[in-house]
Amino acid sequence: MSVTNVALLQIEKEFIKVFRENGYQLIDQLAEYLENSHSANKPVVNLHEPEIEIDYWQNVEIRDLNDFHSKLIKRSIRLHHPNYIGHQVSAPLPDLALLGLTSDLMNNGMGIYEMGSAAVAIEHIVIQIFSKHVGYNTKESNGFLTSGGTLANLTALLAARSKLQSEDPQIPNSKIHLLVSEQAHFCVQRAWATMGLNDKNLHTISVNESYQVDIDKLKSTINEIISQSNKIMAIVGCACSTATGSYDDITALTSICQERSIWLHIDGAHGGAAIFSERLKKKLFNGVHLADSIIIDAHKMMLTPALATAVLFKNHLYGYDSFKQKADYLFNESDIDPHNLAKRTYETTKYMMSIKVYYLFKKYGIEYIGQFVERQTNLAIWYYNQLTVETDFECAHKPQTNILCFRYVDESISELNELNQFIRQELLNEGSFYVVSTVLRDSYYLRVSIMNPATTKHHLTNLVSKIRSIAATYPNR
Ligand SMILES: Cc1ncc(COP(=O)(O)O)c(C=O)c1O
Numbered sequence: 376m377s378v379t380n381v382a383l384l385q386i387e388k389e390f391i392k393v394f395r396e397n398g399y400q401l402i403d404q405l406a407e408y409l410e411n412s413h414s415a416n417k418p419v420v421n422l423h424e425p426e427i428e429i430d431y432w433q434n435v436e437i438r439d440l441n442d443f444h445s446k447l448i449k450r451s452i453r454l455h456h457p458n459y460i461g462h463q464v465s466a467p468l469p470d471l472a473l474l475g476l477t478s479d480l481m482n483n484g485m486g487i488y489e490m491g492s493a494a495v496a497i498e499h500i501v502i503q504i505f506s507k508h509v510g511y512n513t514k515e516s517n518g519f520l521t522s523g524g525t526l527a528n529l530t531a532l533l534a535a536r537s538k539l540q541s542e543d544p545q546i547p548n549s550k551i552h553l554l555v556s557e558q559a560h561f562c563v564q565r566a567w568a569t570m571g572l573n574d575k576n577l578h579t580i581s582v583n584e585s586y587q588v589d590i591d592k593l594k595s596t597i598n599e600i601i602s603q604s605n606k607i608m609a610i611v612g613c614a615c616s617t618a619t620g621s622y623d624d625i626t627a628l629t630s631i632c633q634e635r636s637i638w639l640h641i642d643g644a645h646g647g648a649a650i651f652s653e654r655l656k657k658k659l660f661n662g663v664h665l666a667d668s669i670i671i672d673a674h675k676m677m678l679t680p681a682l683a684t685a686v687l688f689k690n691h692l693y694g695y696d697s698f699k700q701k702a703d704y705l706f707n708e709s710d711i712d713p714h715n716l717a718k719r720t721y722e723t724t725k726y727m728m729s730i731k732v733y734y735l736f737k738k739y740g741i742e743y744i745g746q747f748v749e750r751q752t753n754l755a756i757w758y759y760n761q762l763t764v765e766t767d768f769e770c771a772h773k774p775q776t777n778i779l780c781f782r783y784v785d786e787s788i789s790e791l792n793e794l795n796q797f798i799r800q801e802l803l804n805e806g807s808f809y810v811v812s813t814v815l816r817d818s819y820y821l822r823v824s825i826m827n828p829a830t831t832k833h834h835l836t837n838l839v840s841k842i843r844s845i846a847a848t849y850p851n852r
Pocket residue numbers: 463522523524525526559560562615616617642643644645672684
């Protein structure tokens with residue numbers, strides 16, 4: 376098709392007719408995908424070696440959009456399958472996915488207010504809701520949505536560094552330090568490296584038996600840093616950690632940071648949605664309103680499609696310090712400019728992520744999210760209680776959220792790491808369950824994150840039986 380023809384097609388009625396017909400068919404295909412996934416009558420994952428997959432897509436004939444779509448679904452992992460209990464990515468509410476289509480088609484850039492007035496106003500409301508539930512004073516706080524927790528953590532840490540530099544403009548990079556749990560997500564280290572700061576000044580603090588940052592160790596490291604006339608740019612608290620879903624002691628962290636005027640940043644990418652449950656908030660987030668910044672991924676525990684992360688600052692002015700580039704073609708000179716979002720976000724053009732989170736809040740309600748987080752957490756605790764009474768299973772920790780690490784044990788086999796690696800690989804080969812893994816204190820564990828509201832005790836019990844039957848086939852007995 377020539378470029379001229381494409382341009383003409385855009386304005387032809389025929390083009391819209393085809394869009395409508397394809398759209399109806401596409402929705403039917405997706406509804407079928409949901410039905411097949413929920414009833415678990417398809418494998419959760421259909422994995423091939425990358426070379427085979429590339430070869431397939433290189434050579435396959437694609438007749439039309441619906442043909443492409445059906446082939447794509449067949450070869451993709453199904454997050455809506457109840458046996459998907461792998462990485463921390465949501466099985467999105469279908470309504471919210473439909474709004475993704477709106478965002479893609481309307482393509483309101485959102486970097487500046489004019490390029491997405493509705494979505495920008497909606498983002499403002501969404502951020503107010505997040506801030507209120509953190510416990511911030513919504514007149515003083517502010518924030519925005521950005522593309523994922525990795526970018527959100529970087530953005531917040533850039534703001535923390537700017538604050539430090541504004542207080543001490545001559546401070547050399549070699550004097551700037553950061554403290555974080557050794558269980559923190561790797562993106563904190565990535566942010567540090569991106570900021571060009573000294574590797575040696577990033578202190579990864581050891582954890583207690585529950586994989587929470589060791590508060591005494593943290594305090595002694597702070598004292599050591601300060602005694603050498605260095606400055607602490609921030610302490611990052613995990614709420615929760617990735618591997619085991621452990622929440623650092625936020626009350627202790629806030630009191631340390633308040634006492635010493637240190638920026639406290641909370642990485643709530645996975646566990647931050649617990650602020651929407653009164654019960655969990657009281658238990659896990661006591662004092663969080665004193666943190667200087669917090670991030671929360673909607674695409675993890677809020678049933679929202681990726682990516683949509685809230686970055687929240689206790690003081691709205693901090694949000695302007697991450698990026699200070701001048702752009703005459705976009706912005707005016709005014710410093711405080713809450714509605715031209717690209718002044719504060721890493722992105723310039725940004726997709727309309729706010730509309731999904733807004734609709735989630737409006738249609739389903741805050742309580743719904745809180746109840747969802749509680750349900751998934753209770754299910755993980757139930758699973759932990761089940762596995763701990765079994766002699767052939769061992770759990771690494773008691774869950775505080777929907778993440779549990781455990782392994783199969785067999786007295787007759789000494790190489791438990793290899794045995795559990797074998798189990799995971801076989802699960803993957805069969806495609807019956809999708810579970811992931813991690814290494815804790817040199818031991819290999821199977822790891823589940825119960826992301827899907829369709830996953831029940833029944834599915835988790837089936838996983839136990841499946842693991843036992845695979846273990847029975849382990850060749851190195
Ligand atoms: C605690 C934590 N922080 C940050 C991230 C990174 O978030 P994203 O994948 O949205 O970039 C993750 C991802 O799993 C996480 O668990």
